[in-house]
Structures are given as C-alpha cells and as structure tokens.
Amino acid sequence: xxxxxxxxxxxxxxxxxxxxxxxxxxxxxxxxxxxxxxxxxxxxxxxxxxxxxxxxxxxxxxxxxxxxxxxxxxxxxxxxxxxxxxxxxxxxxxxxxxxxxxxxxxxxxxxxxxxxxxxxxxxxxxxxxxxxxxxxxxxxxxxxxxxxxxxxxxxxx
Numbered sequence: 001x002x003x004x005x006x007x008x009x010x011x012x013x014x015x016x017x018x019x020x021x022x023x024x025x026x027x028x029x030x031x032x033x034x035x036x037x038x039x040x041x042x043x044x045x046x047x048x049x050x051x052x053x054x055x056x057x058x059x060x061x062x063x064x065x066x067x068x069x070x071x072x073x074x075x076x077x078x079x080x081x082x083x084x085x086x087x088x089x090x091x092x093x094x095x096x097x098x099x100x101x102x103x104x105x106x107x108x109x110x111x112x113x114x115x116x117x118x119x120x121x122x123x124x125x126x127x128x129x130x131x132x133x134x135x136x137x138x139x140x141x142x143x144x145x146x147x148x149x150x151x152x153x154x155x156x157x
Contacts, residue, residue: 042110
C-alpha cells in the first residue's frame with residue numbers, strides 16, 4: 001500500500017496498521033463494497049464500484065454515496081497516524097454524474113495538520129479519470145489511538 005518512497009518504514013507501517021484496524025470495524029464502508037488501495041501518513045486512496053442499488057431515480061449514483069466514499073477516504077487519511085480522529089466538518093461539490101458500473105476512486109490528501117485539527121482534500125474520479133466530486137474535510141483529534149501498536153496481535157498490527 002505504499003505509494004511514497006520518502007515515507008519512513010515506521011510511519012508507513014503505522015499508517016497501514018491503523019488503517020487496517022479502522023477498516024476492520026467500518027461496517028458502512030464494507031457494506032458499500034469499498035476497497036482501500038493505498039495509504040501512507042496523511043493520504044489514502046479508496047475505490048467503490050457503483051452498483052445497481054446505488055443509483056437514484058435519475059439513474060445516477062446517489063450523491064450521499066459519493067459523499068460516503070469521500071468521507072471514508074478522509075477518515076482513513078486522517079487516522080493514518082494512529083491518532084483517533086473524527087470529522088469536525090465536511091463539504092462536497094458534485095462536478096459530474098457517476099453511473100451504474102462506474103468505478104469511483106477517492107484520493108484523500110492532507111493539506112494542513114496540527115496537534116488537534118487537520119484539513120483534507122478528497123478528489124473523487126471515475127475509471128476514466130474524470131472528476132466526479134471535490135470533497136473537503138476538517139478533522140478533530142480525540143483521545144486515544146486507533147490500535148495499540150505495542151500489544152496488538154500480529155494480524156491487527
């Protein structure tokens with residue numbers, strides 16, 4: 001899952017372990033068929049296939065599901081440091097329609113981060129690389145960690 005050669009091995013391992021643990025308990029992302037295809041500190045890429053049950057009365061992907069994809073990528077990116085982090089605000093601009101059978105990719109990138117807050121930009125594209133939506137999220141760090149990296153069993157590390 002490493003797409004950045006300049007990330008330290010420890011930071012990359014932390015990002016992978018935290019993201020894996022978060023995804024393991026994320027029933028919503030799992031139910032929507034999302035797949036994490038890349039992660040590193042402050043960055044994540046998540047894919048989702050638009051299924052027949054995801055389209056609205058206009059035969060396009062329901063906007064709430066495009067938002068959910070962006071939100072999941074946002075969550076994985078901002079939790080990649082293993083600090084428990086939640087959304088404080090989010091907004092989306094829909095640029096084009098996604099249709100049944102499209103494979104959507106949400107790529108989340110950290111723009112700014114302090115001890116408690118972060119700002120992330122998520123670009124959602126289809127399989128042709130066309131922009132479907134731009135999502136921006138503001139994160140807030142809460143107490144705790146996603147996974148205990150010291151005592152977690154090997155399959156949860």
